[in-house]
Amino acid sequence: MDSFMETMEQDTSGVLGHLMALERGGMGRQKQHDSQRSETLKARAVTLRAKRDQLKHHTDVVKTLKDKIVKGLPLRDEDAAADGFVELQKSLLTAWRMQLKDLQRAHHLIGNFAPVKSHRAHCHCRSIVPSLSGGYDLVECKDGKSACVSFHTAFEGVRLETYSVELDLTRAVQISRHNVPPSFPLESLAKRTLQKDLKAFLQTLSQNLNALAARRRQVCLLKELVGSVEVMESNQLCSVLVLMCTAQSEAPKAVLCTLEYGDLAQCLPTRVSIECEDKVLSGSPQWKKNQSLLLESPAHTALLTMRRMGSIS
Known part of the structure; x- marks a missing residue:
């Protein structure tokens, strides 16, 4: 019985030893594989960092060039020789062209065309021009x-x-x-x-x-009014208009109307004194x-209404 147990222990220790040896060998190969993989990942990380820094530098250069081009600032020789300058210039030009084409297409699609009369007295034809x-x-x-x-x-x-x-589109959108x-x-x-x-x-x-153009037209129409309305002052932008009117009363009295056009995008005054x-x-x-x-109507229309109401002669 004792000899049988000794034989079993010897066999068991041999098997266990073999298994342990196999396990140690597998662990060693795993460690070696992990070490190789770690070195590969480290090398890849170094490469990616280098590419990141390169892209960041390229992006900064392109951003600086774009700011200079858009603002119309002078470029140095090294700017024109920088990587990506030609491609950037082409891409900006393409973008501006596409934007202009989109505007042109949309303009012709949604722009309403209305018949308007020529302002020339001798011309009785009607022309088609874009509406307002x-x-x-x-x-x-x-x-x-x-x-x-x-x-x-x-x-x-x-x-x-x-x-x-x-509009010049060769470098930036500029008025030539x-x-x-x-x-x-x-x-x-x-x-x-x-x-x-x-x-x-x-x-x-x-x-x-x-x-x-509308304000200028009003000044012309005011000068054509026959009666006691006189254009005393008007600047080139027609942003200030001073009119002298004669009020109807027992004794004619001069009234000075000053029209101020504070909003140059409008043809009606923002202030009347x-x-x-x-x-x-x-x-x-x-x-x-x-x-x-005078605040709510074009000047010539308002004055004609005032004349019909008997305010001015």
């Missing part, structure tokens, strides 16, 4: 390197001036040529919105040019009503 809701046309030129925008203006169904602005009046704040408007939002710039410029040596007259309910009329 779609006051400009856009055409690509110079193989897409620039775009010409024509701003049509009209007032009370009468076609007025057309202004043109050429235009026939907008020198007194018009085109440069300040471009600085505020041209680079940030091209659509907003075109819409704002169209609205302001149309309002300018009435002055007269007769303070009772200028402060009367009738002239308070006339003041409101």
Whole structure:
């Protein structure tokens, strides 16, 4: 019995020893595999960090170049030679072209075209021009390197001036040529919105040019009024208009009406003041009503209404 147990212990220890040896061998290979995998991951992490730093540097360079191009700042030789400069310039040009094409397509799709009369007295034909809701046309030129925008203006169904602005797209969206009046704040408007939002710039410029043409047209119509209305003062932007009227009373009295157009995008004044040596007259309910009329209606229309009401002669 004792010899049988000894034999079993010897066999068991041999099997266990073999198993333990196999386990130790497997653990060793696992450790070696884990070590190799760890080294591979470390090397990959180093490579990825290097690529990350390279991409970060490239992104910073591209961002700096884009800011310079958009702001129209001069570029140095090393800027033009930087990686990605040509691709950036091409992508910006493509983006501006696509935006202009989208604006042109949308403009022609939603712009309502209304028949308006020519302002020339001898011309009785009717022309088709864009309505006030779609006051400009856009055409690509110079193989897409620039775009010409024509701003049509009209007032009370009468076609007025057309202004043109050429936009240079070779580096950044910049105004290269235009026939907008020198007194018009085109440069300040471009600085505020041209680079940030091209659509907003075109819409704002169209609205302001149309309002300018409408105010100028009102001055012309006022000068044509026969009677006791005289245009005393008007600046180039027609942002201030001073009228001298003769009030109907027992003794004719001069009334000075000053119209101030604080919002250049509108053709109606934002402030109207009435002055007269007769303070009772200028402060009367009738002239308070006339003041409101000048605020709510075009100047020539308001004065014709005041004449029909008997306020002025």
